[in-house]
Amino acid sequence: MRMGRPREFDTEAALDQAMEVFWRHGYEGATIAQLTEAMGINPPSLYACFGNKEGLLKAALDRYTKLRGAWMDEVVAAPTARDVAERMLMGIADKQTDPANPPGCLLVQGGVACGSGSESVPFELAARRAQNEDQLRERFIRAKAEGDLKETADPAALARYVSAVSVGMGVMASSGADREALRQVADVAVQAVEAQSTAKT
Template structure:
């Protein structure tokens, strides 16, 4: 009996966790949080509902894992953008990254975080709050970077880092919504370029 129990405990799940998370990410990205039913998720992941719960927890817990994966993968352009040497370069890299990520030829269009937040009902309150915090965290990171630009003289002394960060992130989310609506990549990039023409110079 002990041998059989030990064997069962040590038995591998029989599926690739990372691949399953990747597939779940694509489902949430395409359908949003509420549109991604458990049946659709497990079918895309190639696992049973029992296996999903055992490996990832419930749908909300799975989504939290997926959002982390999205932040470290497709949405990692934000972290890279913050390393640009100028504030203008940061803003340009964020918008270009948004356009590139939300219009991938072989993948869902739009932003996973935005798409999932747009249709989250009261039943998904915790997910909605999670996404609000996710977006706010990104805005705060941009704000801190722009504050450094003011301190370094890269932005004029009268520039408002909070307002500029909100401006850039609001543009980025707007571009993502347009991408999800089918607006072409080149047109979105033109919009991003136009928005940065009024960027404050030192």
């Protein structure tokens, strides 16, 4: 008999569905039943392909990071540090309140209410967020070298600040804040980055 044999499935499509479950419910809140139903597979297929629930989360995060990576490349391609901050934070305000997706950010929501059995999950999520901060830091270092940022500007601190604002916006969105509220926060943060710029406005 081959009833228990894990069946083949479209891994990327399944991961897209798993992403949404983790996004909506967090790691702890997402059950195997919810995940397998959304992915259209049975538990043996999940365990055979991903090892366990944490392995599935990491694969879903890899998928999310890949999809988000193209957007971050567009963000850091903006011509000035101010434009980078605006493109990122206004984009987040729009994306995280898009009714087509769960509210907030997977890299924030995924770690909600993680218990003692999943200590590595918050660190995994933090590592993914750090990748975005690293991209911002490198871009702001270049902006300073090009004379776009003041000599007194600290690229690492600016990157950390913009990253922290983005996380806060994710928390706001998941708590029900609307697009206008997030765009107001983004606007203030963009002004803070602009204050470190040499450009005349």
